[in-house]
Amino acid sequence: MEFYMALAIGVLFTAGVYLILSKSLLRIILGTSLLTHGVHMLLLTMSKLKTGAAPLLGEKADAYIDPVPQALILTSIVISFGVTSLFLVLAYKAYQKLKTDNMEELRGEEHE
């Protein structure tokens, strides 16, 4: 399972980075979402998969799965929601103001 997950992580990262490098602002934002998913899967996979019960002591199991990555990911999900919203607003505000969503046209000035 870890092996296939590793492959999926690779695909998520590849697609995410590829989208981030494209010209359209919307694609870039979607790319960051995919990158976030990739990181979440990576964190989970790192802690080994299916080694115990969910980290709820009420389960009274012999072994529990590692709760630390889960805490990290929970934080990350909520943060990335905030970041994505900010990106979106930034993107469409920039579009309204500058009439383009093409990153190549949004380049900085010569002497900046």
Next chain:
Amino acid sequence: MSLSLLHIAVLVPFLFAVIIPVLGRMLRGIHIGWLVLPAPIALFVYFLTCIGNVQRGELIQESIPWIPSLNVDFTVYLDGLSLLFALLISGIGSLVVLYSIFYLEKDEEALGPFYVYLLLFMGAMLGVVLSDNVIVLYGFWELTSLTSFLLIAFWNKRERSLYGALKSMLITVLGGLAMLAGFVLLYVMTGTFSIRDLIAGAGDIADHALFLPSMLLILLGAFTKSAQFPFHIWLPDAMEAPTPVSAYLHSATMVKAGIYLVARFSPLYAGEELWFWLVAGCGLTTLAYASYRAIKQTDLKGMLAFSTISQLGLIMSLLGLGSAAAFYNGGAESLIYTKATMAAMLHLVNHAVFKGMLFMMVGIVDHETGTRDIRKLGGLMRLMPITFTVALIGTFSMAGLPPFGGFLSKEMFFTAMLNITKLELLNMQTLGVLFPIIAWLASICTFVYCMLLLFRTFTGRGNVSNLHRKPHEAPFGMLASPIMLAALAVVFGLFPNILSYTIIEPAMAAIHPSMLAEGAKFRVSIDFWHGWTMEIYMTIGVIAIGALLYKLQSRTVLLNRPLFTAPSLNGMYNAGLRMMDKGSNRMTRTYMTGSLRHYVIYIFVFLLVAVGMTLSKQSGIIFDFSAFAPMSLYEGIILAGMIAAVIAIPFSQSRMLSILLTGTAGYLVTLFFVIFRAPDLALTQMIVETVSVALFLLCFYHLPKLKKEDAKPRFKAVNLLVALGVGTVMTVVALAASSDRPFEPIANYFIEESYHLAGGKNIVNVILVDFRGFDTMLEIVVLCIASFAIYSLIKLKLPGEETDSSALIKRSLLAQGLWSEPRSNDVILKTVAKPAIFIILLFSIYLFFAGHNNPGGGFIGGLMTSAALVLMAMAFGLDTFARLIPINFRVFTAIGISIAFLTGMGSFLFDVPFLTHTFGHFDLPLLGSIELATATLFDLGVYINVVGITMTIITTIGRDR
């Protein structure tokens, strides 16, 4: 180990620098200078009281540990050499401050900053001469460069001031950095930063390969600071500073820091042939070159600047000659050469006296006539008799005429130069004869410019009527300082032994520590008349030829025009600066392209290289697939579905499809959270994904249609390459991380202690609100900032934007329809929504309270509540929503953060660290036994905050037209 009086002496000017601006504001009626004046006077008196101790050889050394792990301590050390400089700094400092009170108009100049810089300089300079630790010395050294920069640029509206300030800064800081490198090399060789320890082990490192490099680097620092040829070019431009500054920094003290450094390190490097040649040679070259250049100056301050350079060269060359004493190990022969050191120390004092006075005199002339141009001046003797007297004493002392102090040191300078020809080493038998000849020629030039300075200004017919105002004698306050200095010049000339026993002897002992037996001291006795010696003939020659040249000066091109203009040092400096400017600009432009894509590529490539390198270098990375979990067919299908959705996104040409595909990937990730036993994550991800898709659709109408990426194949190939690289590295990281465990995971701690310490059974929630509560607290702050940023981005209307976006408003009116005008199918939505909202809200409250023991908690509960509210807003329109729930969600956010923060603060009441939680079981009526934890209160803050943030974001974007 404690703060000693000597430490306080260094810190007093800094303390004053802090207090003075405040005091100055309170006492507006008084010239700030009067408030500053006590500092240098008190310091001067304190250092005077130290003379006795130092004379008896009782040296003061006090240390405060500063960065012990790096061997950097704030150690102050007072020996004869330090004392000499400390007296100069505080003494001349007092006079300069007094003078400046009358020189700078109270109402016209920015006096606050001026005196702050001056005090900072004074403290830094004292720090330089009193520090024993070279790193601390370096820090103070650079601070003197910095304050010098600020003072030169004091009149910062003038182009020349800025040019001069930058030039001095670049050159002296360059030297300072070289000096630092030299210090580090010394540390590499000896393992100590202490000057005392370095000198104590002087002989041990002489053969080390780094010995010469360290010497050259330190000399570079000294030569740039003391304006030695060819680094002198900054000093004439530094004359743009106010005259008190020129008198203080650029003639009496700061430029002598280089002299101090050479004298201080003489015990370490003297005896090294190169040291002798460099110090003596460079000094002599500077002396001759600058004294010749001084003749041709037309600006009085320019003349004094070159004169200062040349006098610094004189002192430097004497220190070089003095180092010859180290070629003989003690005995009468070496004592002959220590005479040069004595002359250097004496001239150091004399120069400070006469040059300080001359600068002040020029300041007075400038102040009274409005010009410093020697061609416009003349005949001031009748109008300003006192100033003229001061100028006379100053110039005669500088020219080396009796009975002033300068005469004595000039005689001793000749003696030293004549003595060196007797040295039986270093080819001195043949080359040595050059030394007195050059010295003599330079003295003639010195005599000529001294006379020009005096007589061109004060005698002659004088066209005073051409000046802007009619000059008259300066006020007494302005004359007080130069008169005191003039008196000193006479006293030091007639009774030189006042200086020799008190200051010169201990200073020489510091420079030649190995010459003396334990407890012995140098016997210095300076006599006014030696009889008809070679020196006196040389002086007579100087006067005779100098007087002749003075007469010829105006008619001889060689003496009044620049010799050559083309390859000048200043031209080289300017061209070099321009080239570096252009070059670095060009270099920066090769990678700072302004394209964010390029920057992102740099980041990813760096990630690729850094992680790839680490993985390949790290031994012990094993790919061990044996312990991997099995995968069911069902899981395989989900995985394949996710991969397919993800791969499809880059190929999608429509906005809607891209967003839905991303959403699909997100929901499938939720399924994986379920499979991998992460119920909290699954719940969170599901709600966030739902709200996110709603968010994307909200912004949908504001964003343009996706265009086909009309990129060149090369553009796409690079992107693909970088993306594949990152993907591959991450796959490898995932495989390596999940197969090998070099250390025990920390998970067990949380699993074992969660219930025991925090009273919660949901370990993930316990980690969030209790174990790592502070992280969570900061996280909600970040979220809060994001939501407020979104709010202000949307509400912010730049001037003129209203008209710009009028066309866009039309388009976004369509988007508006989504919210304000109910459509036919909304009836179904409304009907279904009513019970659904109710159920979701209830469920969210359950999730929040269950959170500590079961899946749920503040984040999930808050998000679930927001989902219900979003549904409500969608079904009934934002206006209805605002009527039904009249809450300002930004205030709501703030309340949430406050609750979380106050819960954390509550810990202080019980004298425990921030955010320490506690819990207990209570029996409440109706509800029965219930567990109450402060963590729940914290979680409530998180809950309220998350609702506030989410709703702020959604309603703000939804209302944006």
